[in-house]
Amino acid sequence: MVLSMSQPWKHPKTGVWYFRGRVPAELRDKLKGRKLSLRVGGEDRTVTLSEFAKVSLGTKDNGEAKLRHAAVQSQLQERWAAAAKGPVSLSHEEIMALAGVGYRDLVSEFRSDPGDSEGWEVYQEQLTDALAHFDETSDGVTREPYDPKTGTRELSRHFDLDQFLGARGLSLDEPSRLKLLQQLAYAQVLAARTLERFAHGDYSADRQAERYPAWRAQSAARDLPKGGDGSRLEELISGWAKEAQPKPATLDLWRSYLTDFIAFVGHDNAHAFRRQDVVAWKQKLLDDGNSVKTVNDSKLAALKAVLGWAVDNEHLSENAAARVSVKRGKKAGEDMLGFSKPQAATILRAAAESASPVYRWVPLLCATSGARVSEICQLRAEDIQSEDGVWLMRFRHEAGSLKNPGSQRDVPLHPRVIDAGFLDFLKSRKGHLFFDPQRRKAGAKKPQPKIVAKNVAAWVHRLGIEVGRKLHRKDPNHAWRHLFKSLGRDAGIQDSVLDAITGNAPPTVGQAYGETWLVTAARAIARISLPDAIEATTTSHAPPASHGAVAAMAVASCQVDEAVFVNALAKGIGRNDALAVAKLERKRYQEGFTEEVAKVRIGRKRKGG
Structure with missing residues (x-):
């Protein structure tokens, strides 16, 4: 389904560029009033559909607007295709293949700069906690109670299943959605373990990725030929690998990148790859949070190298990825912090x-x-x-x-x-x-x-x-x-x-x-x-002079509990006895004394005083 408007539209007053496109006529009644989530310039934007789909591209720069427009157009074409097909049921192999796409997406996004290993440990814990709600054998006491609704809600905080499916032109029936949700979450756990290993400096070959079959898009959106003449992208990377002899880990990684590209464009016929496909994929990678270095030096580099080899060996007439790159700066990092x-x-x-x-x-x-x-x-x-x-x-x-x-x-x-x-x-x-x-x-x-x-x-x-x-x-x-x-x-x-x-x-x-x-x-x-x-308060509180010099010094050095001391004074207890009570209250916290033992000690002090 081709959108009727193929150029960004500039708002006459603000100068901000917009995407405007007609909803396909055959889908208009079905989708009218429905809200869609689209990635635009690295942010999620919600669109309410009417006769048109309209969304701000969030920029006044013409060149950047064209890139974002292409990415939005690609996303909407996938959503229209999914809506036209209606909900489908996936086989177990297809569910595992899609989970593998999620695994490879996360690993490739953070492979170059995995950051702090502890962050991936925490992420695993959060996903595992949510997955525990899908365990029907849970006793609800020592483990999370069986509650798929809660599990689904918690997992939705970590990834958007609708966006994941929409990017691949899919709409699933409820049983397939639930199965895919759980397998995707587990794939994210495995990906987090792999990235944790990378963070520790271990970049040995990724064996976890081998467990997942390749994803084959169910829809041939352009009714393209299947290949067989050496033009399929998987055939091209095999030919490149025989000649280049890359390390196994590099080959595994590049295959995952190209599998992601195939899923994005919806086919694997390299003759039909267009420059605008590669540009739109690049923008999607940026919108998904990939760093400039990852996009340029890893994912685009893999596609360029394989397609370049195909041109050199007369399998293709042109390299659709040539001269496509990111020309803007990096995003600032967000390192985790300690307590104040x-x-x-x-x-x-x-x-x-x-x-x-x-x-x-x-x-x-x-x-x-x-x-x-x-x-x-x-x-x-x-x-x-x-x-x-x-x-x-x-x-x-x-x-x-x-x-x-x-x-x-x-x-x-x-x-x-x-x-x-x-x-x-x-x-x-x-x-x-x-x-x-x-x-x-x-x-x-x-x-x-x-x-x-x-x-x-x-x-x-x-x-x-x-x-x-x-x-x-x-x-x-x-x-x-x-x-x-x-x-x-x-x-x-x-x-x-x-x-x-x-x-x-x-x-x-x-x-x-x-x-x-x-x-x-x-x-x-x-x-x-x-x-x-005493540092728990944001302002400094000097002990009142009425405490007395000795008591004031004890309060300031945290040898006594000030609140207990003040309360004792308010009850008419003498300053020395109040100080004794407050000191023992402090000791009760520090040494684990019970309240009864503390009272005995207070009595002894009074008798001896």
């Missing part, structure tokens, strides 16, 4: 007041070690040991999965953890510290430490501070690792020592030589000063 000091102080204060062992100790241990929350949540009593007078956490594979070989390490306990009474808590525990393995149901998919970590994240969200990966670039658990590194550098600790403590791989081969001794790590951790509870 006031945010950290708020969380640690809430943790100190919590009656739950999980909320009481997991945030404090993360804050004082920079360990991954999953490592903390899977600790066992036997993993807390004393060696050469140093109390430490021993992270080992026996307790649960670890990220990489460097994750197996010994991390000294911060003095603040010991002062808070963690060793007393340890005496009351056997086996895993923060969950009961006996409560795990046979066949459960999600590890219990992950469930504990998710609960901690939800608890942090309930504290009302601004956290969240999308809005605030602060993961409610992982932000502790960032803050720990910042506090460590502020204390003058070498990055190599911090990397050894947190289990990060050394950035250079030279820094991998030698080791960080336990006593070195212990001295380093002891130098790190954590944000105190």
